[in-house]
Amino acid sequence: MTDAKADPKMVISMVIKRCAVPDFSIAEAKSQFAQLVNQAESGKAIRITRRGRPVAVLMSEAEYERLSVPREGLLAFTSSLRSQAVSAGIALFSDEELGGLRDQSERSVTDLT
Secondary structure, X not given: OOOOOOOHHHHHHHHHHHOOOOEEEHHHHHHOHHHHHXXXXXXXXXXXXXXXXXXXXXXXXXXXXXXXXXXXXXXXXXXXXXXXXXXXXXXXXXXXXXXXXXXXXXXXXXXOO
């Protein structure tokens, strides 16, 4: 996908389709709910649709918890990684050395207003 303005819902839908998540209409899900919960509990996500359009996903509690855990930002991750490397005796670039690696060329500024 090369379009930078891709609809996030479309992207999510494409990712789910690639993962071969089975679709069930709301009526089908209602009539087979216990079986679908068992499948979700065993690790298989189930997509629920309304009139052919995805509206919900049934997944295990473990997968939901994994996806719900707040993730640290890049700066915190980088700082943690650097601290671990220093503790392990691994030599890293200093901030000054890293600063020298940055592209210092002038760039045009795009007006975003």
